[in-house]
Amino acid sequence: MKLAFVVQRYGLEINGGAELHCRWVVEHMKKFCDVEVLTTQAYDYITWKNHFPEGEEMVNGICVRRFPVIRSRDPERFGRIQNHIVDNEHTFDDELKWLEEEGPLVPALIEYIKDHENDYDYFLFFSYRYYHSYWGINALPHKSILVPTAEHDSIIHLSLFKDLFRKPRAFIYNSVEEKNRINAISQNQDILGDVVGVGTEIHEKFFPDEFRQKYGINGDYVIYVGRIDENKGCAQLFQYFQKFKQDHATDVKLVLIGSSKLNIPAHPDIIHLGFLSEEDKFSGLDGALMLMMPSFYESLSMVTLEAWAMGKPVLANGQCEVLKGQCKRSNAGLYYRSYFEFEEALRLLLHTPKLRDAMGKNGKEFFQQHYTWDVIENKYLSILDQLEKEK
Amino acid sequence: MGDENNNKNEKIKIDYENVDVEDIMDQIKKKKASQPRISESELPAQPSYTSTQAPAPLQPEGPSGKKAKIKNVMLKLFKPITPIIKFLVLPVHQELKDTIQNLYAANQRIDLLERHVDENFNQIRQKLDEVNQATISRLEELNRVREYTQLIHNLSHNIVVELTKLKIEQENLKLKTRIMEKDFEFLGKREKTLESKVFG
Numbered sequence A: 001m002k003l004a005f006v007v008q009r010y011g012l013e014i015n016g017g018a019e020l021h022c023r024w025v026v027e028h029m030k031k032f033c034d035v036e037v038l039t040t041q042a043y044d045y046i047t048w049k050n051h052f053p054e055g056e057e058m059v060n061g062i063c064v065r066r067f068p069v070i071r072s073r074d075p076e077r078f079g080r081i082q083n084h085i086v087d088n089e090h091t092f093d094d095e096l097k098w099l100e101e102e103g104p105l106v107p108a109l110i111e112y113i114k115d116h117e118n119d120y121d122y123f124l125f126f127s128y129r130y131y132h133s134y135w136g137i138n139a140l141p142h143k144s145i146l147v148p149t150a151e152h153d154s155i156i157h158l159s160l161f162k163d164l165f166r167k168p169r170a171f172i173y174n175s176v177e178e179k180n181r182i183n184a185i186s187q188n189q190d191i192l193g194d195v196v197g198v199g200t201e202i203h204e205k206f207f208p209d210e211f212r213q214k215y216g217i218n219g220d221y222v223i224y225v226g227r228i229d230e231n232k233g234c235a236q237l238f239q240y241f242q243k244f245k246q247d248h249a250t251d252v253k254l255v256l257i258g259s260s261k262l263n264i265p266a267h268p269d270i271i272h273l274g275f276l277s278e279e280d281k282f283s284g285l286d287g288a289l290m291l292m293m294p295s296f297y298e299s300l301s302m303v304t305l306e307a308w309a310m311g312k313p314v315l316a317n318g319q320c321e322v323l324k325g326q327c328k329r330s331n332a333g334l335y336y337r338s339y340f341e342f343e344e345a346l347r348l349l350l351h352t353p354k355l356r357d358a359m360g361k362n363g364k365e366f367f368q369q370h371y372t373w374d375v376i377e378n379k380y381l382s383i384l385d386q387l388e389k390e391k
Numbered sequence B: 001m002g003d004e005n006n007n008k009n010e011k012i013k014i015d016y017e018n019v020d021v022e023d024i025m026d027q028i029k030k031k032k033a034s035q036p037r038i039s040e041s042e043l044p045a046q047p048s049y050t051s052t053q054a055p056a057p058l059q060p061e062g063p064s065g066k067k068a069k070i071k072n073v074m075l076k077l078f079k080p081i082t083p084i085i086k087f088l089v090l091p092v093h094q095e096l097k098d099t100i101q102n103l104y105a106a107n108q109r110i111d112l113l114e115r116h117v118d119e120n121f122n123q124i125r126q127k128l129d130e131v132n133q134a135t136i137s138r139l140e141e142l143n144r145v146r147e148y149t150q151l152i153h154n155l156s157h158n159i160v161v162e163l164t165k166l167k168i169e170q171e172n173l174k175l176k177t178r179i180m181e182k183d184f185e186f187l188g189k190r191e192k193t194l195e196s197k198v199f200g
Helices: A017-027 A076-087 A092-102 A107-115 A132-139 A159-164 A174-188 A208-215 A234-247 A277-288 A300-309 A319-329 A339-351 A355-370 A373-390 B002-009 B021-031 B068-077 B081-087 B091-197
Strands: A004-005 A036-039 A054-061 A062-067 A121-126 A144-147 A168-172 A192-195 A219-225 A253-257 A271-273 A290-295 A314-317 A333-336
Touching: A004 A107, A004 A132, A017 A036, A017 A121, A017 A144, A017 A373, A036 A107, A036 A253, A062 A107, A076 A092, A092 A132, A092 A159, A107 A132, A107 A277, A121 A132, A132 A144, A159 A174, A168 A174, A168 A373, A174 A277, A174 A319, A174 A339, A208 A277, A234 A253, A234 A271, A234 A339, A253 A277, A277 A300, A290 A333, A290 B002, A300 A314, A300 A319, A300 A339, A314 A319, A314 A339, A319 A333, A319 A355, A319 B021, A333 B021, A339 A355, B002 B068, B021 B091
Parallel strands: A004 A036, A004 A121, A036 A062, A121 A144, A144 A168, A168 A192, A219 A253, A219 A290, A253 A271, A290 A314, A314 A333
Antiparallel strands: A054 A062
8 A cells, every 4th residue: 555645844854743743654654554755845834935855855764755835925915815814704716815825835746646646545635724735635535534633723614624624535633622623614524534643752761860950950840842932822821830939939940941932031930941852851851740731722732642651740721622622531631721720720730749640640541542653553554444445 | 838738729629549630620610710810910911122211311510610710719809798699699500500400301301202203103103094994994894794784684574575475375275275175075976976866
């Protein structure tokens, strides 16, 4: 069986989101099938500017075919068009125009898919909202599998996608909430689909003491790992944490790992370490009391799964349906929708080691049950088997 | 601190063997409902990274150099009548000095205000234009929606009228069907009577 994974960006340099999710799945599915990646030359997800060379390239032993983006995205123009689409009555043509602006505009990739239909058994499209998924699935719906990686934003309600969600042969969802949302929008319950998500690999050895020494961290700390951005809820987290520190005599620190696009308050107990190696990241997580996950929009949150895999509880933003759902299903994390809930939940977790241990244990079990690579690979294979039987 | 939290924790019951996140969150929500609200405005604001400071007003100088020497010589010469000079000159100078200082400060403040207005005038005008444009487009949109609603209203009205007509028509047809049934019944009976008379 030969599979083509179609994704907006691909490369070892890209270390987050649907692209990393895709790379990990590709590298694991390589054991069972012939796999190839069809993608663009883009590296920057804001402008889609061509960065990688055109043509074939081997990345970790996988053939990657890159196609040129014929027009970069102008963020300002795109913002205007998106606001118009979201706030006003509009036509289907307006939505197509939006999709073209959303990009990445790679007509050569779509032509390749049409011309090489018979070279592949199935095409797995990652991220529903981009040009390649919409036109790729429309070109070959009978060979398409969609991994939507959908977040809870207004774009998903465009009529463009209502039709799109009825076309692929199968769906691979990231969470129950994502599945329910897409089912509700397009009534596509009859299409084969399963909640799969993505696995993760945890380093075997951690060095929390060395981590503390290296970065000069003393005492208890909670940790945030990821891009430090307003969209990720970090501004709210800083506000809430500072208020918590004002109200409670506690030494707990907030350690931040990741590149920052936000002004981090100059507070002695908010420590920003920047972008760290995987080893340091896991050592940091291991030494933390819990993971803070303040994001408003998440399709899955790999770092939350990593925290659970390491037996750490999570304090998540309850305004993100997926995080809230995951906390409830795993019984391994609390969530907040206001400062009061944040204060109560954080206080409870900080001062109840027994609760932290119990939640950590639950998290580990939840991860073992749903997110180890064996489980993920089997779910992918089971969907492919079912499609083969329907042939 | 520990005791205080333990006391607070007593209100939230947790079964550590079988943790139920939903139950814990329900208890937190109930607790929240029973306590006074904390508004978001009470939270620390994000730090502001820009600041503008008004330049300090310049101080007018008092007499100095040659003027001061002449003044001292004159004061020595007129020492006998110093009290009169002091009475006549110094208060006037002090008053003049204070007045100049005040005027200078006022002038500086006016300059500063003028500069601020100049700097922000275009911005204010631009913002007002934007608000104006947004209002116009919103009004246009509202008009469109109103027309659309009116259209739907008319359409609904027409549908109701048509449905009423159809209902009346249906009743008439039912009535006619019933009359025809009775006619058929009557004709059937008549047929049987005639048959019995002819063949009986």
